[in-house]
Amino acid sequence: MCALVPALLALAAAGCRKEKPDAYGNFEAEEVVVSAELGGRLLRFEPAEGERLAAGAEVALLDTATLVLQRQEIATQRGASQARTTEAQAQIGVLQAQLATAQREYDRTRRLYRAEAATAQQLDHAEGEVRVLRERIRAAQAQIGTVREEASGAESRLAQIGEQLGKSRVVNPVAGTVLTTYARPGEFVQGGAPLYKIADLDTLTLRAYVSGAQLASVRVGGPVQVRIDAGKDRLATLPGRLSWVASEAEFTPTPIQTADERTDQVYAVKIRVPNRNGMLKIGMPGEVILPAAPGKPRP
Numbered sequence: 001m002c003a004l005v006p007a008l009l010a011l012a013a014a015g016c017r018k019e020k021p022d023a024y025g026n027f028e029a030e031e032v033v034v035s036a037e038l039g040g041r042l043l044r045f046e047p048a049e050g051e052r053l054a055a056g057a058e059v060a061l062l063d064t065a066t067l068v069l070q071r072q073e074i075a076t077q078r079g080a081s082q083a084r085t086t087e088a089q090a091q092i093g094v095l096q097a098q099l100a101t102a103q104r105e106y107d108r109t110r111r112l113y114r115a116e117a118a119t120a121q122q123l124d125h126a127e128g129e130v131r132v133l134r135e136r137i138r139a140a141q142a143q144i145g146t147v148r149e150e151a152s153g154a155e156s157r158l159a160q161i162g163e164q165l166g167k168s169r170v171v172n173p174v175a176g177t178v179l180t181t182y183a184r185p186g187e188f189v190q191g192g193a194p195l196y197k198i199a200d201l202d203t204l205t206l207r208a209y210v211s212g213a214q215l216a217s218v219r220v221g222g223p224v225q226v227r228i229d230a231g232k233d234r235l236a237t238l239p240g241r242l243s244w245v246a247s248e249a250e251f252t253p254t255p256i257q258t259a260d261e262r263t264d265q266v267y268a269v270k271i272r273v274p275n276r277n278g279m280l281k282i283g284m285p286g287e288v289i290l291p292a293a294p295g296k297p298r299p
Contacts, residue, residue, distance in 0.1 A: 021227065021287035022217070023269070025208030027280050029199035032174055036183075037167040038062055039191040047181055047196040053172045060170035060183075060195060067168070071161045078154035081147050088144045092137055099133040106130050176200040179282075204273055204280045206240065208288045209266035217290040218245055224271050225289035228280070235287075236279070244270040 040062035047059050106126040112118035180197045183189055206226055210218060222242050230236035249265040271288065273280060 022214055022290040023208040023210050023288040025206045025271075025286055025288065027204045027206050027273070027282060027284045027286055029201060029204055029282050031179065031197055031199040032176070033194045033197050034059075034170065034173060035192050035194050036060070036062065036170060036189045037191060038164055039189060039193075040064065040168065041188050042183055042185050045181075045183055045185045045195070047172075047178045047198075049178050049181055051178050053176065053178060053198060055172060055175040057172045058169050059172050062168040062170070062189070064165055064168045067161050067165055071158060071165075074154050074157050074161070078151055078158070081151040081154060084147045085144055085151070088140050088147065092140045092144075095133055095137045095140065099130065099137065102126070102129040102133055170195065172198065174198060174200060199282070201275055201278070201280075201282075204275050204282070205243070206271040206273055206286045206288065208269055208271065208286070210269055210288075210290070211264065211266055212249065214290060215245075215267065217292065218242060218267075218269060220245055222291065224291070226271060226273050227287040227289065228284065237289075238273050238276075238279075240271040240273040240288075242269060243272045 042060060043063050044061040045059070047053060053059060106123075106129070109118050109123050109126040113120065113123045176198045177200075178196055178198050181195070182197075183193070183195045189195065220242055224240045224242050226238045226240040227235045228238065246268040249267055251265055269288075273286075
């Protein structure tokens with residue numbers, strides 16, 4: 001009885017090969033290229049090809065010495081602006097007190113002038129004192145407005161530098177495996193330059209093409225069987241789930257079929273397949289076995 005088991009398995013594998021696939025395709029992954037948002041020298045760069053990274057992990061650090069110096073300089077300027085504002089406000093307080101005294105003197109001189117107890121020259125002098133003090137107050141208030149604008153500009157520049165400093169730390173956006181690295185520690189990188197490519201290899205996507213006649217067997221979210229080469233003339237069958245169907249037909253892509261068959265129009269489909277034990281690789285070919293259409297047994 002035990003001797004029959006290998007023979008039965010061999011027959012099953014042979015039968016699986018005889019079943020004609022409904023579609024062919026290649027495996028792909030949702031690859032993400034992570035770039036540097038800020039230009040500078042890489043003080044630290046941790047991604048290595050084949051390494052798994054968690055989402056949210058800090059993986060690189062750019063040199064920010066220049067930004068730190070700029071922040072210190074702007075912070076000093078902001079402090080000076082705040083000191084000038086305080087000084088101008090104190091000056092306005094003194095001038096307002098002087099204006100109140102000058103206004104009382106002007107009112108008293110005007111009454112005396114009406115009573116012919118003061119000269120026109122004395123009245124003009126008192127009025128001039130009031131006018132000068134008011135002008136000085138307006139000038140001090142304008143100075144405060146200018147200084148406040150400078151302080152506001154300094155705050156904006158500090159906020160921008162703070163944002164840039166935050167961008168100096170590169171955070172991995174998605175959990176996955178590093179496919180390729182484009183940088184090394186110590187290198188100078190430009191803002192927007194790619195640092196590494198990462199993809200989640202726990203589940204790969206088989207992109208295949210089906211004919212219009214096969215659409216009846218295609219249902220988004222439905223189960224699909226996928227076969228891959230397992231070596232020694234054997235096929236391994238894996239469970240998959242159809243995740244996407246193209247809304248428009250296209251001609252069969254060149255690498256998929258013969259020249260004659262490329263004249264036919266097909267629909268692209270995507271099938272998500274769990275990558276158990278890392279069997280699946282990006283670019284690996286695969287075969288698709290669709291479920292039978294309702295009311296139609298498989299041939």
